[in-house]
Amino acid sequence: MNQSHQLERDALGRLVCIDAKGYRHIGVHPVRAFPITAPGHGIAIMDQSGKELCWFADIAAIPEAELRLLEEELAAREFMPVIEKITKVSTFATPSIWDIETDRGPTRIRLKGEEDIRKIAGNTLLIADSNGLQFLIKDSTQLDKASKKLLDRFR
Numbered sequence: 405m406n407q408s409h410q411l412e413r414d415a416l417g418r419l420v421c422i423d424a425k426g427y428r429h430i431g432v433h434p435v436r437a438f439p440i441t442a443p444g445h446g447i448a449i450m451d452q453s454g455k456e457l458c459w460f461a462d463i464a465a466i467p468e469a470e471l472r473l474l475e476e477e478l479a480a481r482e483f484m485p486v487i488e489k490i491t492k493v494s495t496f497a498t499p500s501i502w503d504i505e506t507d508r509g510p511t512r513i514r515l516k517g518e519e520d521i522r523k524i525a526g527n528t529l530l531i532a533d534s535n536g537l538q539f540l541i542k543d544s545t546q547l548d549k550a551s552k553k554l555l556d557r558f559r
Contacts, residue, residue, distance in 0.1 A: 409458045411449070411470040419477055421449050421457050429457055434474045439482060440540065441525045447474065485511070487531065487541045490551040496558070499534070506539065513539065518558050529555075 408424035411432075421429040429451045437446030447466075449458040460466055466474065485506035494501040498517045504510070513533035515521070520532045529541040541547065544555060 409449070411473050413473065419473060421451075423457065432457060433481065434477050436478065436482075439484075440528060440530070484538050484540050487539050487547075489548060490554045493554050493557075498558070504539070513537070515558070521555075521558055 410422040412420050412422070414420050414430060418431045419433060421432045423429065431452050432449050435448050435450050436443055437448065444463045445461060447460045447463060448456045451457055463471060463474075485508045487504050487506055489505040490502060491505060491510075492503040498515055500515050502513050502515055504513060513531070514535075515531070516534050522530045522532075524530050527541075527544045527546075529544055531539045531541065533539065541555075544552065547555065
């Protein structure tokens with residue numbers, strides 16, 4: 405952190421930010437400005453009401469002990485499985501059911517419409533299933549041939 409803020413966990417495991425005046429902001433949470441395209445740049449520490457308490461342009465500026473706390477908190481908040489393979493789709497019209505393999509194991513998602521596949525940057529795609537879960541394809545050009553063919557039918 406910087407000289408004016410400290411970060412720690414309280415006895416209940418909540419993240420606490422202590423500001424320059426010694427005030428303890430309990431239950432703070434980190435938020436990445438660009439979680440997909442630049443995860444190591446732009447992290448804010450927010451209080452429970454959404455007010456920014458602290459800003460870091462680069463994670464390299466955060467001391468290791470505080471960075472570990474931030475990464476633990478971010479990992480708990482940021483659940484975004486990465487799609488590694490599309491094995492089957494129920495139909496080429498929407499809504500459709502997709503069987504996929506992710507970095508967290510195989511699963512099935514329901515795609516409501518083609519608008520649920522969003523291009524983020526370059527060949528990076530974000531897919532929202534009907535339950536609101538977000539799935540990431542880091543680089544669509546790196547998918548296997550069969551997955552690319554299935555995906556192309558929806559874009």
